[in-house]
Amino acid sequence: MKIRILLLLLLISTASASTKLFILGTGTPNPNPERMGSSYLVLANDEPYLFDYGTGVIRRIAAFSPSWGGEYQALEVENLKYAFLTHIHSDHTLGLADLIITPWIMGRSEPLKIFGPKGAKNMHTNIIKAYQPDIDYRIYGTQPQNSTGYKVIFNELKDKFVYQDENIKVTAFLNDHGDLQESYGFLIETTDKKILISGDTAMSKNLISYGENLDYLIHEIYSQKGFNNKTPDWQKYHQAHHTGPKEVAEIANLLQPKSLILSHILFWGSSEQEILDEVKTFYSGKIIVAEDGMIFE
Numbered sequence: 214m215k216i217r218i219l220l221l222l223l224l225i226s227t228a229s230a231s232t233k234l235f236i237l238g239t240g241t242p243n244p245n246p247e248r249m250g251s252s253y254l255v256l257a258n259d260e261p262y263l264f265d266y267g268t269g270v271i272r273r274i275a276a277f278s279p280s281w282g283g284e285y286q287a288l289e290v291e292n293l294k295y296a297f298l299t300h301i302h303s304d305h306t307l308g309l310a311d312l313i314i315t316p317w318i319m320g321r322s323e324p325l326k327i328f329g330p331k332g333a334k335n336m337h338t339n340i341i342k343a344y345q346p347d348i349d350y351r352i353y354g355t356q357p358q359n360s361t362g363y364k365v366i367f368n369e370l371k372d373k374f375v376y377q378d379e380n381i382k383v384t385a386f387l388n389d390h391g392d393l394q395e396s397y398g399f400l401i402e403t404t405d406k407k408i409l410i411s412g413d414t415a416m417s418k419n420l421i422s423y424g425e426n427l428d429y430l431i432h433e434i435y436s437q438k439g440f441n442n443k444t445p446d447w448q449k450y451h452q453a454h455h456t457g458p459k460e461v462a463e464i465a466n467l468l469q470p471k472s473l474i475l476s477h478i479l480f481w482g483s484s485e486q487e488i489l490d491e492v493k494t495f496y497s498g499k500i501i502v503a504e505d506g507m508i509f510e
């Protein structure tokens with residue numbers, strides 16, 4: 214009996230120790246109802262770390278929590294304390310008001326820690342200002358509500374910035390998102406996984422220098438077929454800001470990740486299969502076209 218209990222405890226401890234990657238939002242600025250704004254979550258030792266917070270972020274996380282039929286106690290939204298932001302574009306940040314306020318309403322008492330680029334510095338202060346009447350109503354009205362969990366501690370990123378605690382190491386690196394100087398990708402390392410999130414970027418040499426021995430390379434991509442139909446001025450824009458299938462394949466060939474996860478896809482009328490085929494022409498490794506709600510472990 215004792216041995217059985219020990220085995221069970223061992224199973225539980227290994228289960229919680231294994232890192233899980235949740236794909237929350239795979240979308241772009243286009244309001245595709247199937248694909249929320251950009252957002253990923255890494256669960257390491259049962260501590261959730263969020264990467265970008267596009268539209269729908271909180272409801273996508275809630276769907277994994279027992280309160281809403283999911284199976285991950287750690288993903289009850291009041292547990293969200295850490296968020297990393299690649300860049301200020303709206304498809305990556307429209308969920309910020311929700312991230313600040315909803316987990317607080319649900320019981321978070323600790324301030325939210327955000328690690329973001331310089332340009333994101335005042336977003337949370339202005340959102341809190343905009344919602345101050347609602348915040349005051351909840352704190353000073355008749356509903357029992359803590360007066361701390363809506364607060365934000367902001368930490369500014371720079372190239373090679375490292376955040377580390379007992380569960381995770383996150384390294385921020387500058388990528389190449391056209392005219393936007395303050396744009397980052399993240400290398401995420403835990404005891405058992407190495408994950409790289411490209412952020413929004415054209416082919417980036419800096420990214421490649423961080424991408425050895427990856428379990429998951431999450432890279433953005435646009436459709437080549439769609440690109441070919443764009444006018445020359447839009448082609449110039451997209452080429453400087455985003456990455457085409459041939460380039461994504463080139464990066465994957467250099468880095469050889471265990472899985473290449475295509476996300477933040479600019480479909481421009483193409484199907485998932487067409488995007489997949491465009492990359493497969495140049496790369497033979499494992500490729501996954503990301504969808505909201507996928508879990509990797």
Ligand SMILES: [Zn+2]
Pocket residue numbers: 241242251302304305413477
């Ligand atoms: Zn984007």
Ligand SMILES: [Zn+2]
Pocket residue numbers: 300302390413
């Ligand atoms: Zn962007």
